[in-house]
Structures are given as C-alpha cells and as structure tokens.
Amino acid sequence: MRRQILWTALVVGLGTVIGPAQEAQPNWQERDSLTNDFWGLKDWLGPSGLDLSLNTTQIYQENVRGGLSTRRQAGRFSGSYDLELTANLRALLNVEAGRLYTHAEGSYSRGIDPYAVGSFFHVNGDALGDRAIDVTELWYEKSWLDGVLTVRLGKIDFTGGFECRGCSVSFDGSLYANDETARFLNLALVNNPTIPLPLAALGVIVHCMPADWWYVSAGMQDAEGDRRESGLATTFDGDDYFLYILETGLAPRLRSARGPLQAAYRFGLWYDPRPKGNSDSEQTYRNDVGFDTTCDQMLWKEDDRPDDQQGLGAFVRYGYTDAGRNDLTQFYSGGLQYQGLVPSRDEDVVGLGWARGLFSDQARISFPEGHESVVETYYNAQLANWSHVTPSVQYVAHPSGRGRDVVIIGLCAQIAF
Numbered sequence: 001m002r003r004q005i006l007w008t009a010l011v012v013g014l015g016t017v018i019g020p021a022q023e024a025q026p027n028w029q030e031r032d033s034l035t036n037d038f039w040g041l042k043d044w045l046g047p048s049g050l051d052l053s054l055n056t057t058q059i060y061q062e063n064v065r066g067g068l069s070t071r072r073q074a075g076r077f078s079g080s081y082d083l084e085l086t087a088n089l090r091a092l093l094n095v096e097a098g099r100l101y102t103h104a105e106g107s108y109s110r111g112i113d114p115y116a117v118g119s120f121f122h123v124n125g126d127a128l129g130d131r132a133i134d135v136t137e138l139w140y141e142k143s144w145l146d147g148v149l150t151v152r153l154g155k156i157d158f159t160g161g162f163e164c165r166g167c168s169v170s171f172d173g174s175l176y177a178n179d180e181t182a183r184f185l186n187l188a189l190v191n192n193p194t195i196p197l198p199l200a201a202l203g204v205i206v207h208c209m210p211a212d213w214w215y216v217s218a219g220m221q222d223a224e225g226d227r228r229e230s231g232l233a234t235t236f237d238g239d240d241y242f243l244y245i246l247e248t249g250l251a252p253r254l255r256s257a258r259g260p261l262q263a264a265y266r267f268g269l270w271y272d273p274r275p276k277g278n279s280d281s282e283q284t285y286r287n288d289v290g291f292d293t294t295c296d297q298m299l300w301k302e303d304d305r306p307d308d309q310q311g312l313g314a315f316v317r318y319g320y321t322d323a324g325r326n327d328l329t330q331f332y333s334g335g336l337q338y339q340g341l342v343p344s345r346d347e348d349v350v351g352l353g354w355a356r357g358l359f360s361d362q363a364r365i366s367f368p369e370g371h372e373s374v375v376e377t378y379y380n381a382q383l384a385n386w387s388h389v390t391p392s393v394q395y396v397a398h399p400s401g402r403g404r405d406v407v408i409i410g411l412c413a414q415i416a417f
Contacts (some may be wrong), residue, residue, distance in 0.1 A: 009382045022173050029384040030043060032414045049091030055416040056081040057126055063116040066404035067396075070233045071114050074151070078109035078127040103157075117406050118377045119399040120372050121188035121327070124410075125180030133360020136200045136227045151240030155231055157190055157200045158221055158245070161237065162207050165251035167264035167296065170207055170217035172247075175264060175296040176315045176337040177353060181414050183337075185392055188355035188374045192292050194319030194331045196243060203234045203242075216248045223274050245270040254297075261298040264266030268292045276325040279366035302340060310340030323360040327367065330358040347382040359401050369402030386416040 011241035012188055033053075037043060058079040063070050073357040083104045095307040111127025113119055124160040139154030143300050152161070160173035168178055177189045179376040184190060191197075203221030211214070225242040247268040253260035275284035293319045323329040323371035334355030340346045355374045359367035 003065055004018065017199075031384070031386055033326075033386045035208075035417050036417070040314055043077065044241070047091065049088035049093075051084075051086040051088075053084045053416065054081065055414060057078045057412065057414045059124060059126055059185070059412045060110075061112050061124055061185075061408055061410040063112055063406055063408050065407040067117045067399060067406035068403065069116045070086045072112075074110040074115040075127070077105070079125060080107035080112050080126055080128060082103060087273050098140060100140050101135035102135065103135060105131070105136050107131050112408070117399055117408065118137050119186075119374075119396050119406070120359075120401070121186055121355070121374060121396075122146070122192060123186050123394055123396065123406075123408050125185055125190045125268065126188040126412075127208055130329040131228065134228045145405045148209055152205045152207070155200055155225075156203050156205065156221070158197050158203065158205070158219055160320040162215070162217065164209065164264065165253070165262065166217045167215060167250055167251050167262065169215055169264065169266060170247055171195070171219065171245055171268060171296060172292065172317075173264070173266065174294055174315050174317070175262070175298075176313050176351065177317070177333070177335060181412065182380055182388065182390060183351055184230065184353050184378060185390075185410055185412060186355070186374050186376050186396075187332075188357065189333060189335065189353040189376055191334075192294070192317050192323045192326055193357060194290055194326070195224070195245075195270060195292055196288070197245075197269070198222070198223065198225040198227070198243075200227040202231035213251045213253075214249075215251075217246070219245045221245070223272055242255075242272045243270060243272050251311065255300065258301040258303075259304040259308075261301065263297045264295070276347045278324065278327050278360045278363040278369060280360075280363040281324065285325050287324055288325045290319060293317070310346055311338070312336045313339075317355075323362050327360055327363055332356050345381070349380040350378070351380075352377045369379055369398040369401040372399055373397040387414065389413045 060077055062076055085102045087100040094210045109127055110126035110129050113122050117123055128413040136154055137154050137157055138155050141152045143150040158171050160168035161180050164168040167175055172192050177184055180190045200224040202340045205219040207217045221243045222235045223243040225231045249266035251264045253262055271290040273286055275286050276288055277284040296315045299312045299314055314336050317416055319331040333355035337351040341350050353376050356371055358371050373386050374396050378390050380388055380390045382388045390412040392410045396406040399406055
C-alpha cells in the first residue's frame with residue numbers, strides 16, 4: 001500500500017516539475033482529472049502523440065451475513081492503480097505506423113472472498129492480490145482502409161477491446177456490465193465466466209468492420225498466459241496451447257420518439273485445446289469448445305439529444321461449455337441500468353443485476369447444490385468529472401454450490417489523477 005502511494009506521488013510530482021503552467025484553471029469539479037492532466041503535462045505531450053493517464057480504485061467490502069465468516073476482517077480493504085500510456089506513432093515519428101499501448105497495474109489484497117465468502121465467481125472483481133507493478137498490456141495496433149480492418153498484436157486483455165458504434169465489443173463486451181471499478185463489483189456481472197480467457201496474455205486479434213453497425217473479430221491467445229509475466233515462457237516453451245476465439249455482432253439503433261436507442265448483439269465461439277477435467281473427474285479431456293452471447297439494449301431515453309445517455313438500458317448474457325471438462329457448464333445473467341434517475345444528477349447511474357452459474361452434473365461431490373446465484377445493486381454517484389463513489393449490496397446464494405447464503409455491502413471509490 002505504501003509503495004502505491006509513494007509511486008503515485010512520484011508521478012504527480014513529476015507533472016508538477018516538468019508540466020507547463022496553464023493560464024486558466026477550470027473549476028475543480030469540471031476538470032477531467034484531479035491534477036488537471038498533471039498540471040498541463042498531458043496537453044504538452046499531446047502534440048507529440050503521447051497520451052498519459054493514471055487512476056486509482058479503493059474498495060471496502062464486508063460480509064454481514066452467512067458465508068465462511070462475518071468476523072474475519074482480512075481482505076475487507078483492497079485497491080489498485082492503472083497507469084496507461086498510448087503512443088500515436090504517426091504524430092510521434094511522422095510515419096503511418098499505428099499506435100503503441102502500454103498498461104501497468106498495481107494492487108493490494110485478495111479481497112474478502114478467500115476469508116469470508118468462498119464464492120466461485122468472486123465478489124470483488126478488482127481484488128488482484130499484492131502486486132507493486134505489472135505491465136499487464138503491451139501491444140501494437142495498425143489499421144487499414146479507414147479503420148475497416150485493424151490488427152492488434154502483443155500482450156493483450158481480450159475483454160471488450162474494440163468499439164462498434166460506441167459499444168464495447170471483441171470480446172464479451174457490454175454497455176452496462178463490463179467495469180468493476182464503476183458498475184457491478186461481482187465478477188459474474190463483469191464478464192462471462194464460461195469463456196476461459198486469460199486476464200492478459202500474448203496474442204493477436206484481427207478486427208473487421210464491413211459496416212459501422214456490423215463487426216467480425218477473430219483472436220488467438222496464449223491459453224496459459226499470466227498477466228504478471230511477459231508470456232514468452234508459456235508461449236514458446238513446452239506445450240504451446242492457444243485459445244482461439246471468434247465473435248461477430250450487430251450494433252443497430254432502433255427508432256423511438258426520443259431519438260435512436262442504441263443496441264449491441266454479440267455472438268461468440270471459442271476453442272481451447274488444453275487438457276481439462278471437472279473437479280470430480282478422474283481423467284482429463286482435450287479440445288474444449290463453447291459459445292456465448294451478450295446483448296445490450298437501450299429501452300428508453302429521457303430526451304432526444306443524440307449524445308444523451310440518460311435513460312433505461314438492459315443487458316443479458318449466456319454461456320455454455322462441456323460438463324466433462326469444466327466445473328461451470330452454463331451461465332446466465334441479466335440486469336437493468338438507469339442513468340440520471342435522480343433529478344439534477346444526470347451522470348449518476350443505478351444498476352441491478354442477476355447471475356446464475358450451473359455447475360457440472362458430473363461434479364456434484366464438489367458442488368452439491370448444483371449452482372451459485374448472485375444479485376447485486378449499486379449506485380454510482382459522480383462527485384466530479386474525475387471522481388465517483390459506488391456503494392453496492394450483493395446477495396450470493398449457495399457460494400461455490402455448497403456454502404451459506406451471503407449478504408455483502410461494499411463501497412468503491414475511484415479517482416483519475
């Protein structure tokens with residue numbers, strides 16, 4: 001924790017030293033970041049093709065009923081930071097060379113799950129353990145044909161890495177349930193747990209948009225990749241297993257009296273050649289396959305401004321894979337989000353989500369109840385353009401298919417420096 005604070009202070013201090021002074025400072029609430037883009041450093045770097053951002057997330061959670069324990073305090077506090085640097089190589093080198101992206105992260109605490117809850121899904125999607133700093137993404141991207149075809153190569157997080165009409169796609173994206181730092185905290189309401197994607201690993205993605213409302217993406221990624229490592233050892237040494245994934249989707253805009261209602265319908269297939277077996281299996285099987293779908297739909301808008309996001313939206317997810325090779329064989333989730341529900345609080349967001357995972361019927365010794373279910377609600381309150389807090393409540397039924405039902409309260413705070 002001390003290392004994160006000192007490291008953050010160092011970066012902010014550098015911005016104070018080398019960032020040029022600005023003549024007019026915006027209102028503190030209207031700034032895009034707490035330090036007003038490192039006191040002008042970001043604006044100074046912009047013409048050179050460099051874009052720098054730093055933010056931190058701090059979370060408190062407490063198990064107030066059921067689970068493994070309501071008294072153990074271990075893991076109640078957790079936190080992380082994200083440092084991102086994007087280099088536009090055309091502006092930086094004056095050549096048509098695409099862009100280079102680097103993402104470094106640090107975190108502390110594994111959260112309350114191992115000590116107090118015991119959930120299969122994990123009730124804190126941002127609890128990644130004690131890590132001072134890891135370069136979790138480092139990739140190069142180049143586009144052709146005015147953005148119709150894009151190739152991304154390197155160490156990549158495969159979840160929601162592209163956009164189609166402003167919707168997160170390729171792979172398993174969502175308009176309303178894809179960000180554990182600002183929306184749902186439970187991982188079951190962040191991504192589809194039946195898809196065996198590494199958090200970040202070496203790979204390549206080819207993304208094609210034949211029309212602005214239709215996309216097709218195909219990717220190949222090191223199936224044994226570790227976000228904390230470079231990935232060279234697991235990719236090129238020993239048994240080389242690669243996950244192959246394909247996703248296509250549509251992003252239509254439905255007509256309404258108050259303007260177009262944005263939607264996104266995604267459909268995916270994946271293939272994983274690694275030897276696998278569920279918890280009760282005495283043997284392993286290769287060549288695992290599965291499919292998934294994620295659908296978002298804006299249902300109602302408050303006014304007809306094209307850029308207005310206030311209103312009601314809904315999402316659903318589904319995933320399926322083989323019961324002999326996996327503990328989790330089917331997954332469903334769905335929910336609602338409303339932005340601007342409270343008058344004069346146009347940027348605030350309230351959400352309600354439900355998820356259920358069905359465990360393999362061949363692993364009933366390890367998962368006697370056969371399923372785990374989650375209900376979570378949150379309210380994301382924007383304090384300033386650079387800061388928001390999100391209180392939440394979760395109810396987890398049959399954690400890991402055998403535990404006592406759990407009620408968890410939490411508070412997440414995020415600041416952009």
